Amino acid sequence: DADVTQTPRNRITKTGKRIMLECSQTKGHDRMYWYRQDPGLGLRLIYYSFDVKDINKGEISDGYSVSRQAQAKFSLSLESAIPNQTALYFCATSDSGTANEKLFFGSGTQLSVL
Amino acid sequence: GQQVMQIPQYQHVQEGEDFTTYCNSSTTLSNIQWYKQRPGGHPVFLIQLVKSGEVKKQKRLTFQFGEAKKNSSLHITATQTTDVGTYFCAGRRGSGGSNYKLTFGKGTLLTVNP
Numbered sequence: 001d002a003d004v005t006q007t008p009r010n011r012i013t014k015t016g017k018r019i020m021l022e023c024s025q026t027k028g029h030d031r032m033y034w035y036r037q038d039p040g041l042g043l044r045l046i047y048y049s050f051d052v053k054d055i056n057k058g059e060i061s062d063g064y065s066v067s068r069q070a071q072a073k074f075s076l077s078l079e080s081a082i083p084n085q086t087a088l089y090f091c092a093t094s095d096s097g098t099a100n101e102k103l104f105f106g107s108g109t110q111l112s113v114l
Numbered sequence: 115g116q117q118v119m120q121i122p123q124y125q126h127v128q129e130g131e132d133f134t135t136y137c138n139s140s141t142t143l144s145n146i147q148w149y150k151q152r153p154g155g156h157p158v159f160l161i162q163l164v165k166s167g168e169v170k171k172q173k174r175l176t177f178q179f180g181e182a183k184k185n186s187s188l189h190i191t192a193t194q195t196t197d198v199g200t201y202f203c204a205g206r207r208g209s210g211g212s213n214y215k216l217t218f219g220k221g222t223l224l225t226v227n228p
Contacts, residue, residue, distance in 0.1 A: 033215075035218075041220060042120075042221050043157065043202065043204075043221075045215060045216075045217075048215060056215075058215070059217075090156060090157070100145075100147070100159075102147060102159035102162065103147075103149075103157070103159060103204075103216065104159075105156040105157050107155075108156055
């Protein structure tokens with residue numbers, strides 16, 4: 001959805017570099033998520049935040065950190081990138097006040113670690 | 115932890131044939147959602163099922179939730195080339211805490227030969 005914006009769209013970096021992926025949303029949703037997608041492995045949850053100052057680990061948080069600077073912004077950092085972190089990263093949001101609380105995804109960031 | 119298994123991983127059909135993807139959870143779910151990801155795109159919400167034995171239809175798509183709330187299926191009747199993409203199921207265990215997050219299946223990639 002255009003209301004969930006991820007930057008950059010593509011990034012190539014080298015092993016050991018620090019990388020930050022940004023996500024911002026104009027939907028007014030309270031909950032935000034970071035997923036990574038690898039071929040054949042589906043979508044795996046890295047971190048999620050139910051509100052500002054709330055941070056929770058997902059299935060695969062090792063090697064990642066996040067910051068929820070404001071309700072609209074949720075950034076993902078790789079402190080020291082490694083090649084197996086090469087993947088497609090999605091940010092998503094949801095509204096806890098809705099009945100089905102569906103996820104709205106950004107367009108993704110393709111990260112390559114050489 | 116919770117696992118959501120989805121089969122098949124790939125399905126290739128001739129246009130006009132039917133298609134089904136199946137989802138099985140290792141634990142009872144409170145609800146299950148289905149998403150579609152077009153090639154090069156991001157996942158987009160299709161539907162949520164909540165009740166035991168629930169069946170919902172969206173035009174040529176039929177979604178079912180099992181009686182035990184541990185399995186679900188998506189059936190597409192008379193596929194069209196616009197149905198191409200990866201279909202994901204995502205299950206939620208409960209209503210609070212870490213159980214609330216969605217766990218995605220690995221997805222079924224559908225290709226349609228015109």
